[in-house]
Amino acid sequence: MNCSIARALDQVGEWWSLLIVRECVLGTTRFDEFQERLGIARNILTSRLNRLTELGILEKAPLEGQEKRQGYRLTPKGEELFPVLVALLQWGDKWAPGPHGGSVRYVERDTGKELEPVGPKSADGCPLGFRDVRMMAGPGATASTLARIDARNQAVLGDSQAPIRQEPGAK
Amino acid sequence: MNCSIARALDQVGEWWSLLIVRECVLGTTRFDEFQERLGIARNILTSRLNRLTELGILEKAPLEGQEKRQGYRLTPKGEELFPVLVALLQWGDKWAPGPHGGSVRYVERDTGKELEPVGPKSADGCPLGFRDVRMMAGPGATASTLARIDARNQAVLGDSQAPIRQEPGAK
Numbered sequence: 001m002n003c004s005i006a007r008a009l010d011q012v013g014e015w016w017s018l019l020i021v022r023e024c025v026l027g028t029t030r031f032d033e034f035q036e037r038l039g040i041a042r043n044i045l046t047s048r049l050n051r052l053t054e055l056g057i058l059e060k061a062p063l064e065g066q067e068k069r070q071g072y073r074l075t076p077k078g079e080e081l082f083p084v085l086v087a088l089l090q091w092g093d094k095w096a097p098g099p100h101g102g103s104v105r106y107v108e109r110d111t112g113k114e115l116e117p118v119g120p121k122s123a124d125g126c127p128l129g130f131r132d133v134r135m136m137a138g139p140g141a142t143a144s145t146l147a148r149i150d151a152r153n154q155a156v157l158g159d160s161q162a163p164i165r166q167e168p169g170a171k
Numbered sequence: 172m173n174c175s176i177a178r179a180l181d182q183v184g185e186w187w188s189l190l191i192v193r194e195c196v197l198g199t200t201r202f203d204e205f206q207e208r209l210g211i212a213r214n215i216l217t218s219r220l221n222r223l224t225e226l227g228i229l230e231k232a233p234l235e236g237q238e239k240r241q242g243y244r245l246t247p248k249g250e251e252l253f254p255v256l257v258a259l260l261q262w263g264d265k266w267a268p269g270p271h272g273g274s275v276r277y278v279e280r281d282t283g284k285e286l287e288p289v290g291p292k293s294a295d296g297c298p299l300g301f302r303d304v305r306m307m308a309g310p311g312a313t314a315s316t317l318a319r320i321d322a323r324n325q326a327v328l329g330d331s332q333a334p335i336r337q338e339p340g341a342k
Contacts, residue, residue, distance in 0.1 A: 027326030083290030087254040101310035115291045119254030140271035155198030
């Protein structure tokens with residue numbers, strides 16, 4: 001399939017679930033449409049749709065104009081996967097393009113402007129790479145997480161000491 | 172493992188490859204470290220590392236202080252997966268948190284500020300959901316892609332007509 005997301009996933013993992021979420025973003029609602037557009041076996045599709053529904057990423061809803069039949073749509077939890085899809089799409093556009101370039105562009109509905117590259121940015125708007133980012137312990141950190149964070153900041157940032165458990169007022 | 176990325180992937184797909192990229196971001200370089208930290212079978216790890224290296228996402232490099240032994244590190248192509256990881260991490264923090272909250276926070280190295288949520292934004296900085304985004308044909312679009320884009324904008328945006336092949340000057 002001529003799609004940067006699919007190509008990115010072809011490189012970085014098997015990912016039917018996110019491809020199903022992507023289909024929802026593209027307006028797909030009916031089982032048969034998912035099946036045809038993804039070229040996925042019906043039993044695998046059934047299992048993935050059930051799992052996504054159990055997880056609260058999808059929900060069943062009556063199909064428009066056919067109130068007795070059910071389709072699938074994203075919940076708010078599912079809709080918030082959109083940044084993941086856009087990040088994958090943009091990476092795929094750059095690093096795994098099709099022979100004739102990207103097949104789809106995304107623009108802001110109200111202005112027609114191309115979406116900017118997504119990703120972490122500094123306060124003045126510059127992209128931050130992973131070496132520009134310090135890890136710190138969150139509330140759920142265990143002792144082994146703390147040790148891991150120390151080791152990571154030392155290895156990647158070259159911290160001679162690792163002042164990472166402090167700065168509680170940092171925002 | 173107490174990590175929001177791992178939990179997000181537990182929900183949305185099998186994804187050893189991105190977990191390996193994540194390890195690289197955390198400073199892991201040696202085969203044995205990947206193996207131990209990911210809890211992955213050696214033969215599967217070998218096959219994933221080889222594939223990521225073939226794809227140009229990882230490259231082999233001498234280990235620091237042990238110039239005769241090789242480890243793995245991200246290429247520029249691999250480093251640019253960082254936005255994908257951050258998007259997954261933030262989604263996992265919100266929608267699949269651990270019992271005590273996130274275990275790791277990411278802050279800007281130079282300022283100590285928390286990273287903002289990543290994702291597409293409007294010109295004035297508001298997050299854009301998928302209904303705020305119009306699809307348009309890119310240079311690689313085929314006839315079936317064009318039909319798909321039309322159908323999508325109609326289904327999701329409610330376009331009565333689909334003026335999506337135009338606006339070549341839009342930026």
